Amino acid sequence: MKLKLILIAFAFVSFTKPVTNDYKKDFGNDYTHAVQWLKLNSNSFEQAATRFDIPAQDLKAIVFPELIRYNTVYDAIEINSLKYLYVSEGCAYADFSVGHFQMKPSFAEMVEQDANQYLDQNFLQACGFDKLKNIADNEDSRNERITRISSVEQQLIYLCTFYKICEARFAGQQFASANEKIRFYAACYNAGYRRSYEDVRTVQVKNYFHTGKFFTTVNYNYADISNYYLEKE
Numbered sequence: 001m002k003l004k005l006i007l008i009a010f011a012f013v014s015f016t017k018p019v020t021n022d023y024k025k026d027f028g029n030d031y032t033h034a035v036q037w038l039k040l041n042s043n044s045f046e047q048a049a050t051r052f053d054i055p056a057q058d059l060k061a062i063v064f065p066e067l068i069r070y071n072t073v074y075d076a077i078e079i080n081s082l083k084y085l086y087v088s089e090g091c092a093y094a095d096f097s098v099g100h101f102q103m104k105p106s107f108a109e110m111v112e113q114d115a116n117q118y119l120d121q122n123f124l125q126a127c128g129f130d131k132l133k134n135i136a137d138n139e140d141s142r143n144e145r146i147t148r149i150s151s152v153e154q155q156l157i158y159l160c161t162f163y164k165i166c167e168a169r170f171a172g173q174q175f176a177s178a179n180e181k182i183r184f185y186a187a188c189y190n191a192g193y194r195r196s197y198e199d200v201r202t203v204q205v206k207n208y209f210h211t212g213k214f215f216t217t218v219n220y221n222y223a224d225i226s227n228y229y230l231e232k233e
Contacts (some may be wrong), residue, residue, distance in 0.1 A: 004014050021220075023228045027068050029213075034067035035233060037100065041152065047157040051126065057230065058178075062186050063159060064229040065222050066102040069211045074100065079150070082185055087142045098146070101155045105142070106150050110194065115161050118168035127157045166193055173197055179230055186226035 024031050038045070038060050049056035051156050075098070085094035091106045098104070115129040124130035135141050148154040175181040187204035188195070195203070209222040 010039070017040055021224065021228065023220075023225055023233065024102050026220075030068045030211075034064060034070075038233075044152065044156060045093055052123070052164065054160055055178075058182050058185070059156070059159055059163065061182050061226040061229045062163070062189050063101045065186070065190070065209055065220075065225040067100055068208075068225070070102060079146075083146055087139050087146060090137065090142065098117050098149045100152060101154050101159060103149045103155055103158060105145055105149070107162075108145050111161050111165065112145075112159050113163040114165050114194075119161070122163075123164065127161055129161065162189065162193065169193065170197055179227055182230060183223040183227050186223045190222035 013176075027034075037093075045056045045059055048054075049059060079096070079098060082094040082096045086096070086105055091104075091109065095104050095106045111131055112132045112135075115124060115127070116133045121130065125132075149158065163185065166188055170184070173184075175184065183206060184200060187200050190209060191200065191203040193200075204223050205221070207219040207221050209220045209225065210217055211220060
C-alpha cells in the first residue's frame with residue numbers, strides 16, 4: 001500500500017502535460033507581436049539572466065503569456081487613471097497591472113519584502129532591494145515603486161528576484177524536467193508564489209488566464225502557454 005502511494009505521488013510530481021493547443025494560431029497577431037518583442041529585447045533578458053545566473057529562456061517563458069495579453073493603449077490609460085489612487089491610498093484601493101510583464105504594485109511589494117527574507121546580501125545589493133528593507137509605506141515609497149515597475153529594466157530585476165525567491169521557497173521540491181519547473185514557476189507568477197507547493201500544483205492545471213477582445217473572453221492555462229513558448233520558440 002505504501003509503495004502504491006509513493007508511485008502515485010511520484011506520478012503527480014513528474015507528469016508534464018503535453019502541449020496540445022496551437023497557441024500561435026489561437027492568439028494570432030498577439031502571439032506574433034509577443035515573440036517579436038522578446039526578440040527585440042533579447043539583449044536585456046540575456047544581460048539580466050547573466051547577471052543573476054538564470055536561464056534567459058526561462059524568464060521569457062514565464063512572462064510570455066503576459067506579453068500576449070499586454071495592450072499599450074489600455075496600459076497607458078490604466079496607469080494614468082489609477083496611479084494617483086495607489087500612491088495616495090495604497091494597494092487596497094488600487095492594485096493594477098503595469099507594463100509588458102503586467103506586474104501589480106502588490107506583487108512588487110511582496111518581492112521586495114520576501115527578497116530580504118529569502119535571498120543573501122550580495123543578491124540584495126546587486127538588485128538594490130537591500131535599501132528597501134523596512135521601508136515605510138507612504139506616498140513617497142509607493143511613487144518610487146510605480147516608477148520602478150514602469151521600467152522594463154526594473155521589471156526584469158523584479159522578475160529575476162521572483163525567480164530566485166521561488167528557488168528558495170521550493171528548494172526541496174523535485175521537478176521531472178526543466179520545462180516542468182518553469183510550468184510551476186509560471187503558475188506561481190500567475191496565481192501567486194506565496195501559495196503552498198500543493199496549492200500551486202492545483203491551480204497550475206486550471207484555466208485562469210483570461211484574454212480576449214471586446215465582448216469575447218476566453219480562459220487559457222497560463223503554465224501551458226509558457227511551456228508552449230519553451231517548446232516552439
